[in-house]
Amino acid sequence: MTMWVDFIIVAVLLLDLMMLSSSRIRNCIQIAAVQGTLVGLMPLFVESHPGALSPVVASFFSIFLKGVVFPWLLFRALREANIRKEVEPIGGYPLSLLMGVVMFAMGFWLSKRLLYPDPFVPALGAPVSFATFFTGVFLIISRMKAITQVIGYLILENGIYLFGAVFLGGQSLLVELAILLDIFAAVFVMGITIFHINREFDHIDTQKLSELKDIITSK
Amino acid sequence: MLTVLLITVPLLLGLVSFFIRDDFKRRVLIVVCSSAHLVLTGLVWGNGDGVNPGAWFAFDHTGVVFLAITSLLFFGASFYGIEYLSGENHHEDNKDEKRRLFSREAVFSGCFLLFLSTMTFVVASQHLAVLWVGIEATTLASAPLIYFHRTKRSLEATWKYLLICSVGIAVALLGVFFLAVADHHREEMLLGQMIASARDINVPWLKAAFLLLFVGYGTKMGLAPFHTWLPDAHSEAPSVVSALLSGALLNCAFLGILRGYQICIAAGLQSYCQEIFIVFGLVSMAFAAVFILGQTDYKRMLAYSSVEHMGMIIFGIGVGESAVFGALVNMLGHSLTKAGLFFVAGNILSYFGTKRIADIQGILTGKMRWSGALWMTGFLLITGTPPSGIFLGKFIILKETLFQGRNGLAVVFLATLGVIFIGMARIFIMMTLGGTAPQGNQDNFYNRNTFLRIWVPALFFVLVITLGVYFPYWLKSALGEVAHELGGG
């Protein structure tokens, strides 16, 4: 069992790196979906109440949302907004990839600092979930399109979810579902906003959303 | 029972109002709903809601005070909204568009009530993960409100608000999970239980959890340097929404931080948190001071003033002891004053049609004289000129800072307040002086519908002045209880 957990966790990490190095928005959405599915599987493996129904339900809903609904929403936004298919990162792909490694090292260092009282938690859980979290933040900062920022948000949520699944196997089901519902609503609203942005501006390059700022040069 | 009603009534009415096609009915519905909410709030304040220690939703002293502020602001906003919305919509000629299902105003009304419901949800939450759910929900409910004007600028503001706040709140979710790890013997993260057994909490994890909660909810609260969404959203949202964002929403996020702080106090980490509070409080005030000085947009100026006040409040909590009480008074005063100011700003915007300070002159004359007078009053109140309630709050904070011998902090505190006063005075005076307000065309819709748009902010200002002149005993004891819960004297 632990070996499977380890493999899932490392796969999540590799998907982070793939995400950082892939140049097509379509691929990015697929990677986020696969990662979401893997992360959604975690409650089945890390389990504190044997035989309970709640991990299965939680797992089902998170896989359904992260693996099916979110990609569908994003693909729809991609299609309707008729977006150019390139990701266009700041700093280029190799740099992003190296940043991914740096972020993993950071996550590793951080998890060394915070010793967990329970020895039964997979040792890789914390570093990889931190790394995924940082990757999400990095994607949001370094990718300019609204849709890639949403993908970054999803990755970030995956990291948090992984952390929750690894460390808190037995959270209350209702709370977990409420959190998932919130994230779903967030992605949904963001999807609608992307649609509006595309309609208003004819692009979704958030770097060009710069009308609102403080230093206004004389007009 | 009251708690459930408080959350579900606005929720259901909000869902209903999405489907109402008639503008007038919807506006009445909002007024009815917020009035009912205020009445229920009064009942909760009076009787309490039989706190059940295992319940997810209950009102402790802190929750009730935050609920009261929220409810009062919504009450005012709903009345102000009647005239404001008709003013915004009257030139929309296309009657079919107006009566369409999910018209612009229907979405507005629905989200407005959902916003109220989610905020009540937040202040009532005793479960920290549920609290998180509520705060994220407030973001989602308010995003469509910011996009009300359907312009490029409002869209940009909405996107920044959504993304920055969602990411910030995601950080807070990680913080909530950290907190659960720190207290890993527990299945339910109920505040009361966690405080009761806080001595057993794992300290490094709790520290990390508090930092994450602080950064996460601090983003939503508008603390510098995470405040970047705030000026954009406040300036582009309809004024009635800006008032609620500034007066109620920021407080809700603040409550999220305070819940974490309560656990830290019980775990003996009070001084650790206080240092963070003081640093970020002063940084926020300094940021606000810099950006107010060169400001060209009066709604953005108000937004930065909110950043300043959030900084001041958190600074007060950080100083501790009696300053906590001062911070609470300041929060109360700020919510009322800032909401009133945004209402008045809405009047000015409706009349002049511009947010640029340089384009506005002589607001004390002509048709604008009443709004102009309120605008100047609001300025004096928000900068803490006696007899403003904010003066009282600031004064208590300052007194406690000096009393503790932290003279350096006191000097920085006063200096930033001075700079902000100068910056805001310049702007308000520029808007007041310089000739007369243009008479505008007499057909201006705004001219004919100003009764509530003047009286609602006026009422708020009267309340703030009352607070400065006469501080009722029941309020003092209520705030005292809250201050006690937050580690103050």
Place this chain on the structure above:
Amino acid sequence: MPAKIAQFILVLTLSPFLFGVLNRTKAFFAGRKGSPLLQLYYDIFKLLRKGAVYSTTTTWVFIAGPVVSLSAVITASFLIPWAGHPAVIQFDGDIILFIYLLGLARFFTVLAALDTGSSFEGMGASREMQFALFAEPALFLSLASLARVTGQMSFSGIFSTGVINFWPVYGPVFFLVFGAVFIVFLAENSRIPVDDPNTHLELTMIHEVMVLDHGGVDFAYILYGAAVKFWLLGTLLAGMFLGASSRGWMMDSAVFILQMSVLAVIVGVVESTLARLRLLKVPHFLIIALALSAVAFILTMRS
């Protein structure tokens, strides 16, 4: 000792054979019959009988290039264990010597290429060095990870402990290291998708373009050196699937040669199914190896 000498001789004699297997695999996928399995031997012997023509602009460096490269590679082959049995020479830290011997070989190849004064060869040399910049640290980190996992500091130590027994515990590490070393392996041996050994289009060549001016004996040295290098790096990959040696030297050797042949087949399949990357994308590909190995190395630091 006789076994050690035998395995050293086997490495030197069998290396060109792997290329035969590889080319046969590619031919199979292309639907051709392909060259004989021993083609590379014929080529080398043919070239050895020929003389070389040297350009007047070249100096002794040009002649030294292939010689030094080949001798460096052969020296490196002393360090590489055979089928889980210790190498001829072994000491703690021979990993580093190995990598630097390969670096020396590369350095002289590049110098010889630059010595011709041809712009084409200069271009190839520049590319070679650029890619080495990423490939070398990746190899370093991969071997360091293996060393940490097995607790051994020499090749013989690492590969004679029965690496396959570590897989259940350190599965993810091996998985990542294997990926990284495989990419480095493809790059160092100028295989698709980094370089295409068959093309002679100067604009896209890397290794081939550096040795265009070599002929006769020199070129034979280069071809042979490449074959031995292929074998040596391949040993690192095959070694990760070795059990603890138990079945006697003869049996182990047979299994090992089979493993190496399988590796050659796999490379052949990769070459037949993938397209060459755009030159601009190659650093990206190598950085993936670097990232994988860095992650693997960080993973070994737990516990």
